[in-house]
Amino acid sequence: MTLKSLFAAAAAALLLASPASAGEMMIHHTYAISNSPMAGAAFMVVHNTTDEDDRLIDVRSDAAQRVELHTHIAGEDGVMKMVHVEDGIAVPAGEEILLERGAKHVMFMGLDSAWKEGDVIVLTLVFEKAGEITIEIVVGDAPTDGMMDHSAMDHSAMDHATMDGMTAPSN
Numbered sequence: 001m002t003l004k005s006l007f008a009a010a011a012a013a014l015l016l017a018s019p020a021s022a023g024e025m026m027i028h029h030t031y032a033i034s035n036s037p038m039a040g041a042a043f044m045v046v047h048n049t050t051d052e053d054d055r056l057i058d059v060r061s062d063a064a065q066r067v068e069l070h071t072h073i074a075g076e077d078g079v080m081k082m083v084h085v086e087d088g089i090a091v092p093a094g095e096e097i098l099l100e101r102g103a104k105h106v107m108f109m110g111l112d113s114a115w116k117e118g119d120v121i122v123l124t125l126v127f128e129k130a131g132e133i134t135i136e137i138v139v140g141d142a143p144t145d146g147m148m149d150h151s152a153m154d155h156s157a158m159d160h161a162t163m164d165g166m167t168a169p170s171n
Helices: 003-017
Strands: 020-022 025-033 039-048 054-060 064-074 080-084 089-091 096-099 105-111 120-127 131-138
Touching (some): 025 120, 025 131, 039 064, 039 120, 089 096
Antiparallel strands (some): 025 039, 054 089, 054 120, 120 131
């Protein structure tokens, strides 16, 4: 690899690791995974720095035939099921929500091609008030911008009511 191509690759990595924003809506700590050639998922933190509640109402991408907001709920038999969140996800004023494994996330169904680590997925998030934000997400098993993966951690002992600037998601 030449010095010039190494520099270009480093510059691209820094750009992809930077948070995206529209107005005061910040999207950061993004990553995507695919465990099959047919489906994938994207995860991120959505931070609403305004004093007005908003709602993530849609997601779009050319990387799959269908892209939807999903979450997991317990079925009548106690088995967790993934379901489409048709009415969107609330993003309260001044707070952030996590789109993470085993909870709310972006689901890609009918991938146009199998994802490989390092691939870049273009995703448009549509907010009720903030409008559209188009981001690029790197395929890999963890965020590319320094956030550690919290999906395996036990947060049950945390006092969510006193966390400064954060609350447990309500949707």
